[in-house]
Amino acid sequence: MARAQGEPRIVAELGRPETPEETAARKAANTQAYRGSKNVRNLLVALAVTVAIVVVMFLIVPRGDLPEQASIAPGPVAAEAAKEFGTVLVPALPGEAANWRINAAEVVPGDPASWEIVYVPEGDGFLRFAQGFEADETWAARKLGGTTPSDEVEIGGLTWQVYDVDPEDNGNVAHALGTQAGADHILLYGSTSAALTAEVAEMIAPQVRALAEEQE
Structure with missing residues (x-):
């Protein structure tokens, strides 16, 4: 039988018309559900926008190898060090260097302090030059993790101690050469080859001899 105009709507679940309180509760629940679905939609839209921005940034940012670190000029630093420690060597490395x-x-x-320069040859690891002030080969051994000389070799008219270093225990240092220069000790060490280390030792031999003569 049709409901007469103006009569309260009978709710099937209740079998009777809603009370004003039930009507208000139903409308409140519907409003909350609508707002909840709207918040979810807004969240999805925001997430999509964020992903789009990330994709755009990824596409427009240049990629490739990081720029190579600029080389440091050791001269000014050496001049300052010389004010406190006297003559400090800045190896002149000609040719391929x-x-x-x-x-x-x-x-x-340190005890003693040392003047140090780290060289990075093209494609051949690194090589550190160290001048220990008032130092000897015991200082060199400490720098090399307790490694003692395994041999001696003459390079550039100087006698150099040869160190075969375990790179796993010494920061990739695999080879070293050391020699006395008056009161100071000169050490070349790094991950470069033994041949390249010997080449550098020969290159700097004149400077090392001059330092030894100066300190006599």
């Missing part, structure tokens, strides 16, 4: 990069040039505190 013109393509080498210098990653560090600094005085390393």
Whole structure:
């Protein structure tokens, strides 16, 4: 039988018309459900926008190898170090060394302190030059994790101690050469080949001899 106009709507679940309180509760529940679905839609839209921005940034940002670190000029640092420690050597590395990069040039505190330069040859690891002030080969052994000389070799008219270093225990250092220069000790060490280390030793031999003569 049709419901007369103006009569309260009978709710099937209740079998009777809704009370005003039930009507208000139903409308409140519907409103809350609508708002909840709207929040979910807004969240999905925001997530889609975020993903789109990330994709755009990924596409427009240049990719490739990181720019190579600029080489450090050791001269000014050496001049400052010389004010406190006297003559400090800045190895002159001619020829192919013109393509080498210098990653560090600094005085390393210690007992004794040392003046150190880190060279990065093209495609051949790194090589560190160290001048220990008032040092000897015991200082060199400490720098090399307790490694003692395994041999001696004459390079550039100087006698150099040869160190065969275990790279796993010494920061990839695999080979080293050391020699006395008056009161100071000169050490070349790094991950470069033994042949390249010997080449550098020969290149700097005149400077090492001059330092030894100066300190006599």
